Amino acid sequence: SQKIEQNSEALNIQEGKTATLTCNYTNYSPAYLQWYRQDPGRGPVFLLLIRENEKEKRKERLKVTFDTTLKQSLFHITASQPADSATYLCALDMARSSNTGKLIFGQGTTLQVKP
C-alpha cells in the first residue's frame, strides 16, 4: 500500500530564509501530488498541486518539485515570514494514475518561522 513520509515533524527557521520540506512516497507514482497548509484546530487549506509530468510548480513564494525517480516532492517557501508558521501536509490520491479524490496524507511538518 502507498505510504507517505514527511521528513521531519518540526522545522524551525529564521524569518527571511527559505524553508524546504520533504515528502517521500513508497509505492507507485501518483498522477498528482498536493500540498496543504493546516493551522491548529482548522481544516487543511489547498496550496499547490503538481502533476506527474511536471517537474516544478510555482505560486508566489511557494515552489513545489516532483521527482518520480526519487519518489519525492520538495516544498519550498522563500523569504519566509512568521505568518507562514503552520503544519504543511503532503497528499496524494489513493489510486494509481487516476483521480478518485481519496487522499492519503503525510503526517505533516510543523514549520516555525522566528522573527
Place this chain on the structure above:
Amino acid sequence: GAVVSQHPSWVICKSGTSVKIECRSLDFQATTMFWYRQFPKQSLMLMATSNEGSKATYEQGVEKDKFLINHASLTLSTLTVTSAHPEDSSFYICSAQARTLGAYEQYFGPGTRLTVT
C-alpha cells in the same frame, strides 16, 4: 474562492448518544464529498466518500453502521456518529470536490471537534 462550512464547530456529547455533523459547500456544487478523521498529533485519515444521491463508500476499518453518511444534495452532506463512545472523540473534517472548479482540487471545511464523555 470555494468555501466549505461545517456545523457544529465543536460538540460534547455523552457516551451512547448520537451526534450529527453537517458539511456544506457554500458557493459551489460538490459532486463528491469526503469525510476524514484526525486524532491528535496524527494526520488525516479518510473515512468515507459520498456522492449526491447514492450510498457512501467506506474505507477499510470504518464501520458504516456507526458512521452514517447522507449526501442529500449537491451542497450538503451529513455524518452521524451513532452510539458514540470516548474513542470516537476526534477532529472530523469534510472536504468537497467539484469538477467545475478544477479536476483535482479539494476544499476542506474547518472541522468539527467531537468530545465524547
